[in-house]
Amino acid sequence: MARRNIPGISVGIACGTREVTARYYGCSNVEHDCRTKAETVYKIGSISKQFVATGVLVLVQNGLVHLDDPISCYLLGIPSAWSGITVRHLLSHTSGLQRESPGFDPYVPRPNHEIVAAAYPLRLLFRPGDNWRYSNLGYSVLAELIEKMSGIAFDKFIRQSVFTPAGLSATRTCSIADIVRGRSASYLDQSGRLTNAGDFLSVRASGAFTSNINDLLRWDTVLRANTVLSAESRAAMESPAALNDGTLVPYGLGWELASINGRRLVHHGGTLWCFRAEFARYVDDELAVVVLANHMNANAREMALTIAGFVKRELVAPPDVLVGLIERGRSNLDETAGRTVPRMLSPEQ
Numbered sequence: 001m002a003r004r005n006i007p008g009i010s011v012g013i014a015c016g017t018r019e020v021t022a023r024y025y026g027c028s029n030v031e032h033d034c035r036t037k038a039e040t041v042y043k044i045g046s047i048s049k050q051f052v053a054t055g056v057l058v059l060v061q062n063g064l065v066h067l068d069d070p071i072s073c074y075l076l077g078i079p080s081a082w083s084g085i086t087v088r089h090l091l092s093h094t095s096g097l098q099r100e101s102p103g104f105d106p107y108v109p110r111p112n113h114e115i116v117a118a119a120y121p122l123r124l125l126f127r128p129g130d131n132w133r134y135s136n137l138g139y140s141v142l143a144e145l146i147e148k149m150s151g152i153a154f155d156k157f158i159r160q161s162v163f164t165p166a167g168l169s170a171t172r173t174c175s176i177a178d179i180v181r182g183r184s185a186s187y188l189d190q191s192g193r194l195t196n197a198g199d200f201l202s203v204r205a206s207g208a209f210t211s212n213i214n215d216l217l218r219w220d221t222v223l224r225a226n227t228v229l230s231a232e233s234r235a236a237m238e239s240p241a242a243l244n245d246g247t248l249v250p251y252g253l254g255w256e257l258a259s260i261n262g263r264r265l266v267h268h269g270g271t272l273w274c275f276r277a278e279f280a281r282y283v284d285d286e287l288a289v290v291v292l293a294n295h296m297n298a299n300a301r302e303m304a305l306t307i308a309g310f311v312k313r314e315l316v317a318p319p320d321v322l323v324g325l326i327e328r329g330r331s332n333l334d335e336t337a338g339r340t341v342p343r344m345l346s347p348e349q
Contacts, residue, residue, distance in 0.1 A: 001026055004297040005194060007187055008036040011303070012213035013311060014220055016286035022213050028184035028294065030194065039182035041210050042292040043174055044277045045270025046332065048209040050237070051171075052139050053091050053254025055146050055158040057233040064149045067091070067236070074145050079120045084128045087145065090138040091253040092241035096124035097135045104140075106200035106273075112147075112154070115204060116140050129244040132251065134332050136206035143205035155208060166222040171211040174203040174272070180210065186274035188296045197274035197296070207272045213290055220281055220288040238266045238283065250328075258325055260305075260317050269301050269329045278304040278329075282315060301329040 001009060008026040013019075024036035059065040065074065067088040072078060074087075082097075089095035103110060103118025119137050126133075143154040150157040155173040163171050172180070176199050186197040222228055229237070240248040240257050250257045258265040263284045270277035276293045278300035289308050291300040305325065309316035317325070 004295070005189055006293055006295040006298045007194070008040070008184060008295075009291065009293045009298065009303075010036050010040055010042070010213045011292075011307065012217045012288075012290040013307065014217045014288040015311070016224075017221060020217055022217070024213075028182070030185070030187065031196075036184070037182070038214055039170065039212060040184050040292075041170055041180055041182045041212050042184050042277060042294060043186070043203075043207070043270075043272040043275040044209055044211050044216075044279075044292070045207045045272035045275060046136075047211075047216075047268050047270040047277050047279050048205070048207050049139055050254035050268060050279075051158055051162055051209055052142055052146070052154070052205055053237060054162050054229060055154065056087065056091060056142055057229055057237065057253070058161045059146065059149050061230060061233060065145070071141065071145060074148055075141070081124055086128070087142075088241070088253070089128045090135075090142050090145075092132075092249070092251055093134050093138060094129050094132050094241055094243060094249065095135060095138050096126045096128050096130070096133070097137045097141070098122045098125060099133065099135050099137065101137045101140060104136075104202070104204050106202050109202040112140055112143050112205060116144050127244075131243065132241070132249040136204060139206035140204055143208075154205060162228055166228050167218060168211070168215040171209055171215045171219075173208055174200075174210050176201065182212070183210070184275075184294045186294045186296075188274050200273060203272070207270065211292075213292060216279055216290045216292075217288060223281075224286065238264075256328070258321075260308075260315050260321065263315060267301075267304075269332065271332075276300040280304045280308060282308060282312075285312060285315065287311060287315070299326065302326050 007030050008028045010024050012022045028034045028036045028040045068086050072083050085095045101115045101119035103115040146154040188197050237253040255266045256268050267280040274296040276298040278291045280289045289304045291304045
């Protein structure tokens with residue numbers, strides 16, 4: 001933290017249901033000298049994707065959606081070029097959709113259906129199922145599917161069908177207008193000086209949620225208990241997607257997949273402007289490590305994977321594996337692609 005000028009970090013470790021350890025370092029808000037604590041809430045960026053995926057799988061469990069159905073079965077008016085895209089393709093980033101919709105601007109709030117419709121003229125990057133490319137747009141389409149099939153806003157559906165039954169009391173939709181108890185600010189360095197990072201007025205479905213250490217560790221317990229999701233649904237989430245030629249890719253349904261010394265790692269990173277997050281679940285070892293930080297210099301993935309090696313020697317990642325996972329995380333910077341410093345808002349805005 002001192003070397004990278006990081007104000008605040010929260011770390012959580014869960015070893016099955018036997019032991020949970022959480023530590024909170026530094027400040028969640030430097031200006032008001034607010035220390036990080038159990039209740040500190042961070043934006044979690046693309047860790048949100050697993051919750052969107054869970055919402056879809058709840059619909060699957062209820063018989064309202066089928067993973068291998070074309071999305072045209074559920075969404076009217078989509079382009080003919082999208083007719084070969086299935087629900088599974090969207091969840092696993094194998095749809096061929098572009099990474100971003102031209103309709104999304106973090107400083108201009110727009111309804112999700114407008115963001116999706118703005119992408120209709122874009123060409124597909126490849127035939128659905130032929131390749132893998134990270135797509136935030138795909139998760140906006142999934143949010144539309146949830147709304148169409150549930151009849152309510154996607155975030156409300158996920159709150160009712162996922163967060164409430166799981167007992168996640170601090171996990172909710174990002175908002176700069178609502179009062180969120182324990183909300184952390186975020187920071188960056190400019191010319192060697194710590195500065196406020198500003199905030200986005202709009203957040204897409206791919207990075208929709210905020211959470212804290214306690215909720216995310218609880219979510220790991222809920223997943224292992226097969227309560228919100230069945231064992232079959234969880235297995236689908238944690239299994240690599242297969243391309244049309246049978247090649248397996250290191251991504252399931254809303255989760256990244258890897259192997260550390262032969263042990264399965266189911267994980268995901270999150271980057272929402274200057275917040276950094278990593279949620280790492282070593283499913284064979286019943287170990288979960290969560291790192292949440294409020295500065296763009298924080299490498300949450302490196303910290304989480306290194307901490308896992310502290311907890312269990314067998315999980316020390318070989319240097320080449322660790323570097324590869326870190327680089328893959330950097331290539332998937334979900335909500336900040338193409339941006340360096342945000343436009344600061346004037347009082348009128």
